Amino acid sequence: MGEGARRSYRFPILAAIALAAVGFLVFRSTSATSVYYLTVSELLAQGEAAGDEQVRVAGKVVPGTIQRTAETLTFTASDGTGDVNVTYGGVVPDIFKDNVEVVLEGSYGTDKIFRADTLLAKCPSKFESDPNSMAGSTGP
Amino acid sequence: MADTSAIPAPVGLPRTAPTSGLFEKLTTVLGVLTLVAMAVATYLALVYAPRDALTGQVQRIFYFHVPAAWVGFLAFFVVFVASIGYLWRRTTAWDAVARSSAEIGLLFTTIMLVTGSIWGKPVWGTWWSWDPKLTTSLILWFIYLGYLMLRAYAPTREQGARYAAVLGIVGFVDVPIVYLATTWWRTLHPEAVITPEGAAMDPRMLLAFLVSLGAFTLLYGYLMLRRVRIERLQERVEALEDDAAYTREVPARG
Amino acid sequence: MDSLSYLIAALAVTIISIIVYVYYLGQRTRELRRDLAAMEQAQHSGRQ
Helix, strand or coil, rough: HHHHHHHHHHHHHHHHHHHHHHHHHHHHHHHHHCCCCEEEEHHHHHHHCCCCCCCEEEECCCCCCCCCCCCCCCEEEEECCEEEEEECCCCCCCCCCCCCCCEEEEEEECCCEEEEEEEEEECCCCCCCCCCCCCCCCCC | CHHHHHHHCCCCCCCHHHCCHHHHHHHHHHHHHHHHHHHHHHHHHHHHHHECCCCEEHHHHHHHHHHHHHHHHHHHHHHHHHHHEEEEEEEECHHHHHHHHHHHHHHHHHHHHHHHHHHHHHCCCCCCCCHHHHHHHHHHHHHHHHHHHHHCCCHHHHHHHHHHHHHHCCCCCCHHHHHHHHHCCCCCCCCCCCCCCCEEHHHHHHHHHHHHHHHHHHHHHHHHHHHHHHHHHHHHHHHHHHHHHHHHHHHHHC | CCCCHHHHHHHHHHHHHHHHHHHHHHHHHHHHHHHHHHHHHHHHHHHC
């Protein structure tokens, strides 16, 4: 067991340390210091403190609030306790409609309007068979 | 081969089980079973299972996205166990299993990432987002890519096997993290669709999913048998090469 | 509304990757078998 044997262990140890570091960073960035998105209530609690900062917020589309004009889309997002008015000018995912949970990226202005740059739909945690189509239908 | 006693061979030629006739027969049987199961699973997923009310036909990606993720997790668990086995026993059989399983696991993790991305575009509205589940899945992919690169570029086979075994044990930590990401953190992914209380889906959807899960598991077994056989054949080739090199050296010494 | 093309793309990626991998395994096995046979032959004749 000379110098060579000791050196052969150096690489896996370094690799393990590097890996642990990566793991720790990921864990920290996603759990402790920040979350992937805020709830609407958390956004409202932050209020103007958030300023022009880019934030991610999730909420359900309040039924009947979706209004489309030529260039923008406005609707209200809610988490059950708090509501926020949203304006958005980009492409919407296919499933965007009343009651769908959305994740928005943008900034919350002093005028109490959330200006979204991106709008993502969050997956529902259940699947339901479509009553309008027969099982086995492969039609569009 | 009676005259081989004249020259002492430094390495015995292992007549290992994975190259025997029984092993090949087992592989063929499993291959046929897998093919049938995959055909049935594809039929159930594309035709029998009802269309999802909210997202439509694209929801059917579920029937192979999730089983692909499962095979990835299973494969990396096998790498984990085989790596411990290798460090403990130092036999090439454990190493062959670990290396084979890592390669297959990486293939299925790639399928999981790509099908997930294709599913995300129409449903979420993006190909990719840095949500915790996606981020940790990508890290998983890199860990096992690193594992295979380590094996490919290690100075000797034995060193590669040893370093990789350490990575195979440490790297497995990420598997439960990926799996539990939706429970621990807020992500774009739904929380568990199937829970101990039941499945939040139509029974026909559940059947299609479970059959697909079974078919993918059979596929993993089939691919493993074939991949491990390659590893064992490779070992025999290397043993013969060493043997030949030794034989060439003998007259020079004499 | 229905994005059937995304489903087809995802299915194609899955099936093609599996088929390509199985083909690759077959090629590797054949190559190794051939090498092994040649080496065993060479060794055998070399020691006659």
